Amino acid sequence: MIHEKMVELVARRFQILGEPCRLRILQTLQGGAMTVNQIVSELEGNQPNISKHLQILFDAGLVGRARSRNSVFYSVADPVVFKLCDLVCRSTARHAAHLQQYAAGTGRRSGIQTQKSHLRSKVGSLQGVN
Amino acid sequence: MIHEKMVELVARRFQILGEPCRLRILQTLQGGAMTVNQIVSELEGNQPNISKHLQILFDAGLVGRARSRNSVFYSVADPVVFKLCDLVCRSTARHAAHLQQYAAGTGRRSGIQTQKSHLRSKVGSLQGVN
DNA sequence: TCACTATATAATTATACATGCATATAGCTA
DNA sequence: TAGCTATATGCATGTATAATTATATAGTGA
Numbered sequence: 001m002i003h004e005k006m007v008e009l010v011a012r013r014f015q016i017l018g019e020p021c022r023l024r025i026l027q028t029l030q031g032g033a034m035t036v037n038q039i040v041s042e043l044e045g046n047q048p049n050i051s052k053h054l055q056i057l058f059d060a061g062l063v064g065r066a067r068s069r070n071s072v073f074y075s076v077a078d079p080v081v082f083k084l085c086d087l088v089c090r091s092t093a094r095h096a097a098h099l100q101q102y103a104a105g106t107g108r109r110s111g112i113q114t115q116k117s118h119l120r121s122k123v124g125s126l127q128g129v130n
Numbered sequence: 131m132i133h134e135k136m137v138e139l140v141a142r143r144f145q146i147l148g149e150p151c152r153l154r155i156l157q158t159l160q161g162g163a164m165t166v167n168q169i170v171s172e173l174e175g176n177q178p179n180i181s182k183h184l185q186i187l188f189d190a191g192l193v194g195r196a197r198s199r200n201s202v203f204y205s206v207a208d209p210v211v212f213k214l215c216d217l218v219c220r221s222t223a224r225h226a227a228h229l230q231q232y233a234a235g236t237g238r239r240s241g242i243q244t245q246k247s248h249l250r251s252k253v254g255s256l257q258g259v260n
Numbered sequence: 261t262c263a264c265t266a267t268a269t270a271a272t273t274a275t276a277c278a279t280g281c282a283t284a285t286a287g288c289t290a
Numbered sequence: 291t292a293g294c295t296a297t298a299t300g301c302a303t304g305t306a307t308a309a310t311t312a313t314a315t316a317g318t319g320a
């Protein structure tokens with residue numbers, strides 16, 4: 001059993017990765033260090049918002065920063081984020097494939113809502129059917 | 131560049147893992163399938179709340195479920211969650227160690243708030259100093 | 261010093277969501 | 291059927307936080 005405080009720290013880290021805007025920032029930084037303005041112009045969005053997300057990523061130790069003249073360069077500090085994203089990407093794809101596979105199946109057979117019947121509506125909503 | 135919708139799906143998955151209660155549920159299920167009541171009695175918390183978290187995990191395909199007589203057994207459907215937790219755990223530990231390492235350093239040297247100076251307050255707050 | 265650029269922060273608003281309580285649904289047994 | 295257990299769901303509330311706007315801070319160069 002992992003310590004309670006550790007569970008919360010880990011959850012916080014997942015939560016930080018659980019924002020599309022922050023994922024896009026990390027993805028943008030994959031090519032190397034960039035200034036805030038460069039990131040902003042790459043990812044539609046205003047500068048204060050990007051700055052705040054960068055601050056959150058920095059506090060978590062996921063990105064590092066260094067000032068060069070008048071600009072601040074941010075870069076990915078912990079490459080584990082790419083591994084995490086890759087794993088979650090595959091997992092998401094597996095799940096989507098699983099939904100698709102059973103999407104054409106018949107309705108519920110038992111009392112409990114099973115993956116097959118329950119998730120059919122999910123696939124539908126993803127496709128805008130509902 | 132990954133597709134926008136994929137970024138949101140991946141973020142959603144991280145977000146689902148970003149709740150301490152859900153992490154504890156997954157951790158509890160690491161030993162094998164359990165009924166809702168078993169999970170509830172293992173993890174302080176009321177039954178409706180656990181049920182709702184289980185539903186969220188189920189919708190994401192992270193856990194599976196099967197009814198047996200009057201009970202519903204939940205189990206981990208995608209073991210990738212353990213790998214993810216392990217990676218994040220190590221990353222969190224690295225970050226904490228990094229904070230500790232520089233916690234005794236002197237204050238800011240340059241205009242920008244660096245890891246060293248900025249995070250000293252973080253370490254302090256973790257220890258309840260602030 | 262002033263003007264300019266780059267970045268960070270403060271304040272506000274809106275929204276998502278975890279929690280807790282009450283209740284509903286489903287299955288079992290008599 | 292009724293009564294029981296197990297699980298799910300509806301509703302209300304509080305809280306965290308993302309986005310926006312305006313402004314402040316920091317550095318550069320004249």
